[in-house]
Amino acid sequence: MAERILDVKNLKIDFHTYAGEVKAIRDVSFHLNKGETLAIVGESGSGKSVTTKSIMGLLASNAKVVGGQIMFRGQDLLQKTEKEMQKIRGKDIAMIFQDPMTSLDPTMKIGRQIAEPLMVHKNMDKKKAMAQALEILKLVGIKNAEERFNNYPHQFSGGQRQRIVIAIALVCYPEILIADEPTTALDVTIQAQILNLMKELQEKIETSIIFITHDLGVVAGMADRVAVMYAGQIVEYGTVDEIFYNPKHPYTWGLLNSMPTLSSTKLEAIPGTPPDLLDPPKGDPFAARNPYAMKIDAQKQPPFFKVSDSHYAATWLLHPDAPAIEPPAEIIRRAKIWREIQEQEEVARNRREKAQKEAAKGK
Amino acid sequence: MKKYLLKRVFYMALTLFLVATITFFLMKLMPGTPYSNQEKMSPEQIAIMNQQYGLDKPIWMQYLLYMGGMLHGDLGTSFQFSNQPVSYLISSRIGASAQLGIQAMIFGIFFGIIFGSIAAINRNTWVDTSVTVLSIIGKSVPNFVLAVLLQYYIALKLGWFPIADWDGFAYTILPTIALGVGPLAETSRFMRTGMVDVLNSDYIELAKAKGLSKFQIVYHHALRNSLIPLVTLIGPYTVALMTGSMVIENIFSIPGIGEQFVKSILTNDYPTIMGVTMLYSAGLVAVILLTDIIYGIIDPRIRLAGNGD
Numbered sequence: 001m002a003e004r005i006l007d008v009k010n011l012k013i014d015f016h017t018y019a020g021e022v023k024a025i026r027d028v029s030f031h032l033n034k035g036e037t038l039a040i041v042g043e044s045g046s047g048k049s050v051t052t053k054s055i056m057g058l059l060a061s062n063a064k065v066v067g068g069q070i071m072f073r074g075q076d077l078l079q080k081t082e083k084e085m086q087k088i089r090g091k092d093i094a095m096i097f098q099d100p101m102t103s104l105d106p107t108m109k110i111g112r113q114i115a116e117p118l119m120v121h122k123n124m125d126k127k128k129a130m131a132q133a134l135e136i137l138k139l140v141g142i143k144n145a146e147e148r149f150n151n152y153p154h155q156f157s158g159g160q161r162q163r164i165v166i167a168i169a170l171v172c173y174p175e176i177l178i179a180d181e182p183t184t185a186l187d188v189t190i191q192a193q194i195l196n197l198m199k200e201l202q203e204k205i206e207t208s209i210i211f212i213t214h215d216l217g218v219v220a221g222m223a224d225r226v227a228v229m230y231a232g233q234i235v236e237y238g239t240v241d242e243i244f245y246n247p248k249h250p251y252t253w254g255l256l257n258s259m260p261t262l263s264s265t266k267l268e269a270i271p272g273t274p275p276d277l278l279d280p281p282k283g284d285p286f287a288a289r290n291p292y293a294m295k296i297d298a299q300k301q302p303p304f305f306k307v308s309d310s311h312y313a314a315t316w317l318l319h320p321d322a323p324a325i326e327p328p329a330e331i332i333r334r335a336k337i338w339r340e341i342q343e344q345e346e347v348a349r350n351r352r353e354k355a356q357k358e359a360a361k362g363k
Numbered sequence: 364m365k366k367y368l369l370k371r372v373f374y375m376a377l378t379l380f381l382v383a384t385i386t387f388f389l390m391k392l393m394p395g396t397p398y399s400n401q402e403k404m405s406p407e408q409i410a411i412m413n414q415q416y417g418l419d420k421p422i423w424m425q426y427l428l429y430m431g432g433m434l435h436g437d438l439g440t441s442f443q444f445s446n447q448p449v450s451y452l453i454s455s456r457i458g459a460s461a462q463l464g465i466q467a468m469i470f471g472i473f474f475g476i477i478f479g480s481i482a483a484i485n486r487n488t489w490v491d492t493s494v495t496v497l498s499i500i501g502k503s504v505p506n507f508v509l510a511v512l513l514q515y516y517i518a519l520k521l522g523w524f525p526i527a528d529w530d531g532f533a534y535t536i537l538p539t540i541a542l543g544v545g546p547l548a549e550t551s552r553f554m555r556t557g558m559v560d561v562l563n564s565d566y567i568e569l570a571k572a573k574g575l576s577k578f579q580i581v582y583h584h585a586l587r588n589s590l591i592p593l594v595t596l597i598g599p600y601t602v603a604l605m606t607g608s609m610v611i612e613n614i615f616s617i618p619g620i621g622e623q624f625v626k627s628i629l630t631n632d633y634p635t636i637m638g639v640t641m642l643y644s645a646g647l648v649a650v651i652l653l654t655d656i657i658y659g660i661i662d663p664r665i666r667l668a669g670n671g672d
Contacts, residue, residue: 088574089571089572090574090575095569102565102566103565103566104569105569105588106662107587107588107663120575120579121574154663
């Protein structure tokens with residue numbers, strides 16, 4: 001089994017507001033394996049960003065961790081002091097932000113901005129840090145890096161700035177990279193470049209990525225595993241193929257269904273709005289928007305039902321007593337692809353086994 | 364950059380020309396004459412005096428003569444101050460005024476930046492509230508009231524500093540404080556707002572994510588960015604300090620230009636009024652140019668725009 005580099009267990013976070021305690025994260029557990037990319041998908045307000053901010057120790061002052069653990073290198077990050085977190089941030093766990101136009105200091109040369117983490121974390125002198133910063137600037141694909149090293153952020157385009165932000169995040173070779181919607185603010189053509197760059201660098205630097213996004217299209221090419229969040233909870237998680245072609249939760253169906261395709265003539269949407277987390281519903285939080293909701297959805301929260309070793313979904317539809325239902329056409333179409341994938345895998349596996357047997361015989 | 368500077372200097376000269384023209388004619392519209400004991404003078408005496416000072420000529424001629432003189436550095440002769448040339452009057456008194464003004468500016472801006480930053484870093488705590496209350500008080504209390512209070516409590520009761528006069532650094536402290544508190548209060552309010560904005564910005568979040576300490580974040584990233592809106596204030600400060608110093612110099616008996624300016628207006632001393640007005644205008648215009656240059660130094664985005672890049 002893969003080595004778990006980060007393990008979030010039963011995380012609960014409240015936000016204190018004038019209206020009351022908003023229960024933003026309600027019992028979230030997930031883990032990150034070494035070297036993989038985990039995508040956390042969900043709509044705005046589902047708690048994806050709050051979850052990652054709690055890993056970084058950068059929660060807003062009105063947020064309170066009510067329970068849970070975030071285990072990293074055998075230690076609970078939630079128990080660390082601010083001073084201890086400063087030593088981890090930027091060095092072991094780094095972050096890329098959503099909007100490259102505003103995430104660089106406009107009055108500081110970019111070279112200095114990239115070198116800063118090295119000076120803070122590795123006690124490098126300025127000259128050495130600058131030299132290493134230049135190397136990483138070349139690595140993220142900025143042309144004429146030597147010249148541009150002393151430029152200010154406003155002299156770069158959005159895509160170039162995001163490359164610089166990535167350079168800042170990776171300059172200390174972090175074990176975990178958290179990317180919070182890193183391509184949302186960019187043009188589609190630039191998006192692909194940035195995603196490719198991230199994948200390329202992930203191999204070079206051997207980092208594990210938590211990729212936050214609301215865009216399932218981005219997830220497909222990027223992630224190894226996907227966790228779908230809704231209303232402060234994870235509702236389904238599995239490998240990227242399992243989520244894309246064999247989804248089990250009606251919310252995941254909704255998300256996939258609302259992805260525009262080349263053949264779709266109408267843009268589908270999930271009706272309704274997410275529940276008010278000031279007073280979360282007792283049962284399944286998605287029940288009110290779920291056309292397949294059953295009586296029990298309003299009364300009791302569904303536990304995770306196992307689909308495969310790597311695939312779990314929290315919906316009563318997976319209960320043995322649940323009636324059989326007809327998922328949306330798009331999901332049925334995907335299920336067909338899923339079966340094909342499985343058949344192909346089956347064929348490939350058989351072929352491998354056969355080859356192995358023959359190889360064994362040959363010996 | 365050279366072209367840009369030349370253009371700026373041309374506009375400065377144009378501004379000063381307009382100021383001189385407008386002031387000259389406005390001054391002639393002022394009621395009264397330069398002769399304080401006019402009722403005791405005979406019409407012949409007045410005519411002689413007018414002739415001596417050139418006041419008998421038509422106003423447009425006086426204007427041309429004055430402007431011509433000014434181009435050669437001749438600001439005329441004062442009517443009131445024992446017939447001294449205005450240029451001598453100004454140069455003998457500018458030292459005290461400039462020292463007071465610069466000290467007050469440095470005092471106000473320096474402590475304003477510190478107080479404002481402290482308030483922003485500790486926003487919505489009692490520290491923030493106290494700084495806000497103090498700056499409202501500092502801005503509302505007129506500087507002449509503060510000057511008198513300082514004289515009474517600090518100089519008279521406690522005896523820490525001299526009460527008035529101008530004879531060494533110790534004498535400058537109370538007037539500097541009296542004059543500088545206004546800018547200090549204004550700066551700290553501006554600084555607080557600016558820094559609260561900056562501290563909420565994405566690049567500060569990124570700086571935190573880099574693992575920088577609170578001090579490093581404020582010192583390396585927040586401070587410089589918060590200073591940008593503050594630069595705008597330098598112009599208005601200069602005006603405030605110029606006008607403020609007229610009152611403060613009187614209260615503390617400082618032999619400066621402000622004190623002299625007030626006297627010259629009260630006595631219709633035309634050449635002195637003109638001379639000091641021109642000095643103040645030139646000072647202000649120079650400060651505005653300086654402000655733009657400082658903008659460029661602090662904010663790289665503006666620096667390059669100035670280069671036509």
